[in-house]
Amino acid sequence: MCCTAVPAAASILVKQGSTGEAVRHVQELLIEQGFLESAADGDCGPLTVAAIKKFQKARGLTVDGICGDGTYYYLSGGKTYERKETPAKTRTKAHAVHHEGDSIPTGHAMYVSASGYSAYDPGNSKHTASGTLVRHGVIAVDPNMIPLGTRVFIPGYGEAVAEDIGGSIKGHRIDVAFDSHEEALAFGRRDLEIIIIEET
Numbered sequence: 001m002c003c004t005a006v007p008a009a010a011s012i013l014v015k016q017g018s019t020g021e022a023v024r025h026v027q028e029l030l031i032e033q034g035f036l037e038s039a040a041d042g043d044c045g046p047l048t049v050a051a052i053k054k055f056q057k058a059r060g061l062t063v064d065g066i067c068g069d070g071t072y073y074y075l076s077g078g079k080t081y082e083r084k085e086t087p088a089k090t091r092t093k094a095h096a097v098h099h100e101g102d103s104i105p106t107g108h109a110m111y112v113s114a115s116g117y118s119a120y121d122p123g124n125s126k127h128t129a130s131g132t133l134v135r136h137g138v139i140a141v142d143p144n145m146i147p148l149g150t151r152v153f154i155p156g157y158g159e160a161v162a163e164d165i166g167g168s169i170k171g172h173r174i175d176v177a178f179d180s181h182e183e184a185l186a187f188g189r190r191d192l193e194i195i196i197i198e199e200t
Contacts, residue, residue, distance in 0.1 A: 011068075011069055011081070011156075011190050011191065011192055012026075012067065012068065012069060012072050012081035013066070013067070013068050013191065013193075014026045014044055014048075014052070014066070014067040014068075014072075015044060015049070015065070015066040015067070016044060016045070016046075016049050016065065017044060018044040019042055019043050019044065020042055021042065022081070023042045023043060023044045023048070024040045024041070024042035025040075025081075026044075026048070026052070026067050026072065026075065027039075027040035027041070027042070027044075027048055027051075028040045029075050029076060030048070030051045030052070030055060030075070033055070033075075035051040035052075035054045035055045035058075036048065036051035049065040050065070052065050052066065052067050052071065053065045055071070055074075055075060056071060059074050060106075061074065061108065061109050062108055062109045062110075066111075066193075068109070068111060068191075068192065068193025069081070069154075069155040069156065069192050069193040069194070070109035070110075070153075070155065070193035070194060070195045071109060071193060072155070072193075073153075073155045073195070080155045080156040081155075081156075106197070106198050107152075107153070107195045107196045107197040107198045108195070108196050108198070109193050109194070109195055109196075110146075110172065110193070110194055110195075110196055111172060111191065111192070111193050112172045112173060112174050112191070112192055112193075112194055113172060113173045113174075113189065113190075113191055113192075114154075114173075114174050114175070114176050114187075114189065114190055114191070114192045114194075115173075115174075115175050115176070115187075115188070115189040116175070116176050116177075116178055116183065116184035116185065116186070116187030116188060116189075117134070117140070117175045117176070117177055117178070117184050118134065118177060118178045118179065118180055118181050118183065118184040119133070119134040119135075119177075120180060120181040121181055121184060128140070128163045128164035129148075129163070129164050129165045130148060130163040130164065132163050134164065134177050135177060135179055136158075136177060136178055136179045136183075137158070137159065137160050137161065137177070138160060138161060138163045138164055138177040139152065139154075139160045139161070139162050139163070139164065139174045139175060139176055139177065140162075140163075140164035140165055140166045140169055140174060140175035140177070141162040141164070141165065141169060141174050142165070142169050142170050142171055142173065143162075143165060145171055145172060146162050146174070146196070147162065148162050148163065148165070149161065149162060149163075150162045150196060150197075151196075151197040152194050152195060152196055152197060153194065153195040153197055154176065154192065154194050154195075155192075155193075155194075155195075157176060159197070160176065160177075164177070174194070
């Protein structure tokens with residue numbers, strides 16, 4: 001059976017010293033929106049860092065001069081970053097997470113180390129610490145860092161609620177739940193910028 005490859009959302013991290021296509025893309029967006037006056041050369045130097053900070057300040061985000069998934073989400077108008085390379089694997093299951101034109105959630109960005117997990121992983125329970133089912137839309141957190149019940153937005157994944165905890169989840173670390181073991185493996189472990197959603 002043949003299927004069309006769909007570009008998979010990828011994490012983005014542009015900071016001082018970064019180089020490459022992702023940097024060039026972020027620079028182009030900053031130039032388009034009037035935050036950067038130099039050329040898009042693919043090299044994240046002091047001018048690009050300053051432009052990212054100006055953008056973050058204008059949007060009420062954490063001002064750190066680093067464009068991760070959360071900052072990029074706002075910069076791109078609600079899109080998730082897609083690498084230009086063709087991915088080696090295609091996703092077996094897709095979830096509708098956000099459509100262009102929808103309102104972008106407001107909140108503050110937080111950098112975390114995230115791992116995928118599911119109820120079908122060896123040794124895992126089918127229920128969270130809150131008593132709900134482990135499923136897409138749930139994250140496991142350190143409740144001292146992110147209180148249970150907190151709503152978050154994960155670019156490329158969608159909204160999720162902190163309903164689970166784990167012994168190895170401490171500080172800026174989360175586990176992101178999926179509906180299958182294969183999806184959890186495909187997600188793997190990655191550093192992300194998530195948005196802690198502020199209730200309005």
